[in-house]
Amino acid sequence: MVAGPRYAALIASLPASVPFVGPEVQERRQGGSFRARLGANESIFGPSPAVREAITRAAADVWMYGDSEALALRSAIAEQTGTTLDNIVLGEGIDGLLGTLVRLLIDPGDPVVTSLGAYPTFGYHVRAAGGVLHNVPYRADREDLTALCAKAWETRTKLVYLSNPDNPMGSWHDGAAILAMLDRLPPDCLLLLDEAYLDLAPDGTSPDVAADDPRLIRMRTFSKAHGLAGLRIGYALAAPDLIRAFDKIRNHFGVGRLVQAAALAALTDTDWLAHVRSETQIARARLGQIADENGFVALPSATNFVTMDCGRDGDFARKVLAEVMQQGVFIRMPAVAPLDRCIRVSVGPKADLDIFAAALKDALARL
Amino acid sequence: MVAGPRYAALIASLPASVPFVGPEVQERRQGGSFRARLGANESIFGPSPAVREAITRAAADVWMYGDSEALALRSAIAEQTGTTLDNIVLGEGIDGLLGTLVRLLIDPGDPVVTSLGAYPTFGYHVRAAGGVLHNVPYRADREDLTALCAKAWETRTKLVYLSNPDNPMGSWHDGAAILAMLDRLPPDCLLLLDEAYLDLAPDGTSPDVAADDPRLIRMRTFSKAHGLAGLRIGYALAAPDLIRAFDKIRNHFGVGRLVQAAALAALTDTDWLAHVRSETQIARARLGQIADENGFVALPSATNFVTMDCGRDGDFARKVLAEVMQQGVFIRMPAVAPLDRCIRVSVGPKADLDIFAAALKDALARL
Numbered sequence: 117m118v119a120g121p122r123y124a125a126l127i128a129s130l131p132a133s134v135p136f137v138g139p140e141v142q143e144r145r146q147g148g149s150f151r152a153r154l155g156a157n158e159s160i161f162g163p164s165p166a167v168r169e170a171i172t173r174a175a176a177d178v179w180m181y182g183d184s185e186a187l188a189l190r191s192a193i194a195e196q197t198g199t200t201l202d203n204i205v206l207g208e209g210i211d212g213l214l215g216t217l218v219r220l221l222i223d224p225g226d227p228v229v230t231s232l233g234a235y236p237t238f239g240y241h242v243r244a245a246g247g248v249l250h251n252v253p254y255r256a257d258r259e260d261l262t263a264l265c266a267k268a269w270e271t272r273t274k275l276v277y278l279s280n281p282d283n284p285m286g287s288w289h290d291g292a293a294i295l296a297m298l299d300r301l302p303p304d305c306l307l308l309l310d311e312a313y314l315d316l317a318p319d320g321t322s323p324d325v326a327a328d329d330p331r332l333i334r335m336r337t338f339s340k341a342h343g344l345a346g347l348r349i350g351y352a353l354a355a356p357d358l359i360r361a362f363d364k365i366r367n368h369f370g371v372g373r374l375v376q377a378a379a380l381a382a383l384t385d386t387d388w389l390a391h392v393r394s395e396t397q398i399a400r401a402r403l404g405q406i407a408d409e410n411g412f413v414a415l416p417s418a419t420n421f422v423t424m425d426c427g428r429d430g431d432f433a434r435k436v437l438a439e440v441m442q443q444g445v446f447i448r449m450p451a452v453a454p455l456d457r458c459i460r461v462s463v464g465p466k467a468d469l470d471i472f473a474a475a476l477k478d479a480l481a482r483l
Numbered sequence: 484m485v486a487g488p489r490y491a492a493l494i495a496s497l498p499a500s501v502p503f504v505g506p507e508v509q510e511r512r513q514g515g516s517f518r519a520r521l522g523a524n525e526s527i528f529g530p531s532p533a534v535r536e537a538i539t540r541a542a543a544d545v546w547m548y549g550d551s552e553a554l555a556l557r558s559a560i561a562e563q564t565g566t567t568l569d570n571i572v573l574g575e576g577i578d579g580l581l582g583t584l585v586r587l588l589i590d591p592g593d594p595v596v597t598s599l600g601a602y603p604t605f606g607y608h609v610r611a612a613g614g615v616l617h618n619v620p621y622r623a624d625r626e627d628l629t630a631l632c633a634k635a636w637e638t639r640t641k642l643v644y645l646s647n648p649d650n651p652m653g654s655w656h657d658g659a660a661i662l663a664m665l666d667r668l669p670p671d672c673l674l675l676l677d678e679a680y681l682d683l684a685p686d687g688t689s690p691d692v693a694a695d696d697p698r699l700i701r702m703r704t705f706s707k708a709h710g711l712a713g714l715r716i717g718y719a720l721a722a723p724d725l726i727r728a729f730d731k732i733r734n735h736f737g738v739g740r741l742v743q744a745a746a747l748a749a750l751t752d753t754d755w756l757a758h759v760r761s762e763t764q765i766a767r768a769r770l771g772q773i774a775d776e777n778g779f780v781a782l783p784s785a786t787n788f789v790t791m792d793c794g795r796d797g798d799f800a801r802k803v804l805a806e807v808m809q810q811g812v813f814i815r816m817p818a819v820a821p822l823d824r825c826i827r828v829s830v831g832p833k834a835d836l837d838i839f840a841a842a843l844k845d846a847l848a849r850l
Contacts, residue, residue, distance in 0.1 A: 119671035120697030122641045124590045132730040138551035159546045171542040175535040179526045179710040184505035208737045223491045244732040274489045306488040330487030343546040346740030358488055363499040365611040370575045373713030
């Protein structure tokens, strides 16, 4: 008899789910390359020239494992964020950090609180740890801080997830509102604040809370404004006890040497970040104009994408999306009602947005 | 009251352990750079020139997430290994794949079988999943296949770990012996075969078993012969059911775009691999000569390192290692008796081995 492996109890109950169908997978399904890639909130403005140089320089050294403590990069992050080395852990993108954090806190059956329609990969990791998701609806296209707090008390959850600025709506709360939320949450509940888009948000969007505060962990990434999505690196800021706990289970050499070098170059090129912020504002305005011209409403955005209310229901927005995709233009949309009345378009250079504008016009003409 | 996070039950019981103290961490502790880096079994011969070109080319594209299905790379692996796409999953080095596999199989309290002194990172991941390690001693400096089988039946384990060729001893079994072991294991026990060093081993070291066989999973890496340790990429070959199970919990975008491109370039540059194999043989011979000259015995090696029996006990070998390290030469040694009568030295170019030879001679003169 050949029986094959016996899986862990939890694993046997999980579907083999993929939280996101990647752009290349979609291209293969469609049978052609995208003419514009505006669906994954990547930074089409590219990485900084300094990053490209750092990568080329690092190419000869890839035979060496990376520094498992990533001292140079973590020191630079500490300096830029006004924290200490003990407040910082790196990971394979925020996705990797989310998976590790969930495993640190969640036992099978534990409740976890998030917003209905928020980042699917967070929910994926919660299910992989056996956690039970409790979702709170958005209110006026923003995550509802009051409802999240109420649900946290009701479930006595260990963990609340909030993205600020938010994906997929592009909305945000100011730091003072987050701080007030923190004071209203149960004191033994950890607030996981996903700040992936913070570099593109107004000043004051991050709460003014000491990194040593044990109630909060912030996660940030080099995948968005810094343009390093293809390298997979992010970091978490939290109290030293929680940061040390990552060392119990994380892949210690998971963030490689070349990636550390590239992220350090990105972090120190503040001119490039200013350039990307400026280009992002121009592109948001252009996307607002395109929405207008087609009878859609562009929602305010503190991110590198603009979510457009198509003015009808989810079925209509799905048709719009399908027609735009049909023309080789990659965009996405929120998954659940009522958010799914919208489509979501990443910012990018004028040429890419012009392709989208033409595709949207054609799509609506056909519908 | 500010309480801070509540950890999962298992996590609270784990130490914040680091399975390996990295070279940079050791350099900082010693207060200086290593003159020769011969302790981490990296490929000092470097990556192929084609890899360096691929990395430079990929630098402009790092703003894009990698293909989550890694179709181009997995297709090349399938072709080279005579398997299909359904047999292959990529991960952030073998370390990353080990962690995911252990989580797929092991419930808290489950027994796991390995050799006493084998790869510490495997044990680290087992503890992180709540598994209980059952260790079998080496026999004549090789992992003991018969004893591993007996322990598997005794514990009715779900999982046996075997590295072949072996780290830290450099020894190996031929593929026929592994195949015979597979037939003697409980049929519902998975054999995890870590083939990190396979590229440097004699032909026939890997068992001739179909990739669809549900009793076996093989893990391979680009960190050793291919010289990509600093990029973190490895892959697993197994039956489609098991490969699909990885999709339940893995970080789907964890292996980035640039890393995929570099690994593809490495895989297709078979000339470079032949060069590294040839240099490795020369270096092994040189290390054998150095051992001889100092009254040590070089053990036979099918890897990119040579383990040298210092001829006395662990305390003596630890003194040798400390004296060599004192001179800025990074080497390592096995952690447990009786293997710890040895030191372990990675292969490398002549200049590096000459530095080691001089350091060893000085070390022994002082002892």
